[in-house]
Amino acid sequence: MDTAMTTHEASSSSSFKSKLWNYDVFLSFRGVDTRNGFTGHLHAALTDRGYKVYFDEDDLERGEEIKEELFWAIEEAKISIIVFSKSYADSSWCLDELVKIMECRYKLGRHVLPIFYHVDPSHVRKQNGDLAQAFQKLEEVIREEKDDELRRAKQERVKQWRKALTEAANLSGQHLQDNGHEAKLIREIVGKIIPEWLPSANKLKVPKHLVGIYSRIQGIINHLSSGGSNVLKVGICGMGGLGKTTVAKAIYNQIHHMFKFKSFLADVSNTTSKHGLVYLQQTLVSDILKEKSQISSVDGGVCLIKQKFHHRRVLVIIDNIDEVEQLNAIAGNHDWFGLESIIIITTRDKHLLHQVGVDKIYRLREMNDEEALELFSWHAFRNSWPNEGYLELSRKIVSYCGGLPLALEVLGSFLTKRSIVEWESQLEKLKRTPEGKIIQPLRIRFEGIDDTENAIFLDMSCFFIGCDDDYVAKILDGRNSHTIRISIVQDSPLHWSS
Template identity: 70%
Template sequence: MTANQASSSSSSKLWKYDVFLSFRGEDTRKGFTSHLYAALKDRGYQAYIDEDDLKRGEQIKEELFRAIEEARISIIVFSKRYADSSWCLDELVKIMECREKLGREVLPIFYDVDPSLVRKQEGCLAEAFQKHEDGIREEKDDKQREAKEERVKQWREALTQAANLSGHHLQNSANGHEAKLIKKIVDENIREWLPRITQLDVAKHPIGIDYRIQDIICHLIHGGSPDDVVIVGIWGMGGLGKTTAANAIYNKIHHKFQFKSFLADVRDTARKFGLVYVQEKLVSDILQETTKFQINSVNAGISVIKQHL
């Protein structure tokens, strides 16, 4: 296998995760990071979060490194004590390596630390690196000391590179409002990098479709008050492109809704598989279940749908 073939093989592999979250557990696990993780899951993204505060070993480290390689995007939540953790810094080096070699996207979040401090390793980060370097000086073995010096050098370079990337500073991006920042991350950054998640195939050559559906989209989004239910009917003979238009409309607006479902060919599907099948599909989509929700009868399905809608 040539180098080009190896690169192509790596870039074409199936993704396992949409997002990898790097953070210091003691700082943000029960707050910002957990809320960000929940928001990503609510939008249907596959996010990796290290939920275990177990004793860390090489086996766990390799698992985390694989998760970084298999994620399209890495989000780094820089907190004041992030650099205290050699584990977090090793993750960061791997993340930046995957950005350079595999073209992964990286989004730094400066939670309660200024980007300039991360970039220059000053302030609270200087204190952390002082401890790391004290550990190097205490090393008796020359080879071990050289290895640790190289490791610290990699940490510093990775921090500088990450801090130079476009990201979000909690105080500047959302004036300290965590919920607003999380919404911005999920609805803007992630959507930009993963635009086709849950999207439907429209047509082989969808020329001019955007112009033709614009009025319908405006009506759906702005056609009533926020509490109104807006319905649009698309009428026409078979083969005119009604389903194509519906697919395109869904692709344009689905990201604006936390819960959504696209039910195609309802009449034919219900005739072939039964109405319960359609009900199960609707509820599974809304609850974002990985397996189909079980409904015993049409009447039971009506009750379940009323409950969730």
């Protein structure tokens, strides 16, 4: 029976340890002082932002020895926040945590943020003032110890505590005094300090090689930051394979930390065709509120979204819409969301963005020759420049791809580690039959326009390059009945790729 218990305990310990890997933040605090106040509110604010936080929920009387699981959690946390309160030093448990935290700072390069909660930082540094009584008691206990070995062990332990307190108090931290604004301090910690230390936390996965992406999104981000208190709706349009989703993710990764409430709705067109608009609405509500909501109809979902979000500042990115109904179900009007909210929409259809009333439209352009060659090289050679002997072939492949990231990635990956003979053969093949992995995502270019519009496209491509719209309409049809069709062709992805 003893063996079974030991095995169970070992299994439980291993299981518990596995749950403690990779915390964003470890909170060290004196529970009786701040658990139900400042630290509790800080914990809630951090988790609301999506950070994974270790917060000891154990209100039971602690023993002398700190639990080993806490040491694991401290080691695996990227940041430790220490809330120094007036009775922090009364707890040997807290002081042992502190020693471990400072050890991880030096050995593992972890970030440490001390917060002096109604405590003078100099008292922590010198162990006087509010901390003096706690250490006086410790010294008395040591003097009364009869066993020499135990006395020396206790003296060494107190020495480590004092050293850790001094070192922590010398770090740059936050001092909350008696008349301090707790909510303001928490906002600064969660909205500014932690994002600077954890820039990758909660980021969306993007391709490894983001060639030219940041130069493309900077103008959009500048526009978003100048929006004032208004709700901003921004559209990003472009043909399939041009990188709209990657651009949207890169924007999200740059600004998401400024929002408590946020959602990235990926491939809305595909999601809606598979699961319907109600599912889309449920996903949005779940992302932002972190709770499931029962929505029985699209109209009911619209009412719920308005009710829940009209007073909340949100970031919503709606990726790849192809029908007005999709946006009307989740972000129909500006007033559905609180002030300073940002709604970003990506689509292949520029005209659709006009229909849904966006404030600004960004048309995503193809990569220039330099960017295209670099992106292709990363996928073909695992380097930013072609290998010796492959430069001219690479330029020809890149020219074929026309600055389209999807094509560059597909062909680059296909040609990696292949001989020059194989490259030449593939290039000849591409001239006859384009690569299937490229054609499939771009098929939308040839869908959605009727025979008349297709004929207009061919005429414009062959005979009217650079001509005025009215002139083209007049030549094609004296009654101008083709004017709207010309507009459709101009706004279509087919036209952009020509």
